[in-house]
Amino acid sequence: MSMPPRRQTIRPPDKGSFPLDREGECTSKMSKYMTCLKQHKQDNDKCRLPAKDYLECRMNNNLMAKESWSKLGYKDLVDTPTVEVSGKS
Numbered sequence: 001m002s003m004p005p006r007r008q009t010i011r012p013p014d015k016g017s018f019p020l021d022r023e024g025e026c027t028s029k030m031s032k033y034m035t036c037l038k039q040h041k042q043d044n045d046k047c048r049l050p051a052k053d054y055l056e057c058r059m060n061n062n063l064m065a066k067e068s069w070s071k072l073g074y075k076d077l078v079d080t081p082t083v084e085v086s087g088k089s
Contacts, residue, residue: 019063026057052077 021027033054036047044051052074058064069078 021058021061021063023061025061026054026063029054029057048074048077 021030029050033047033050036050037044040046052069055064055072055074059066069075
């Protein structure tokens with residue numbers, strides 16, 4: 001008689017779920033980040049400002065927990081303002 005297969009223990013993510021942006025609050029910032037990655041052949045180092053801008057939008061809209069920039073790997077960009085682009089005149 002063979003042994004039954006072991007069941008894997010599934011753990012939830014350390015910081016909980018990553019909610020979808022169903023209202024599209026950060027879609028434009030996400031698109032700018034993805035465009036930057038495409039333009040720079042997926043080199044994230046060249047797209048850190050758009051990435052920071054996108055994460056900031058998610059934190060401000062309660063789509064992710066607020067974290068310090070240094071904990072997210074952006075310690076060197078703490079004093080760098082993110083770019084706000086408005087479609088309004």
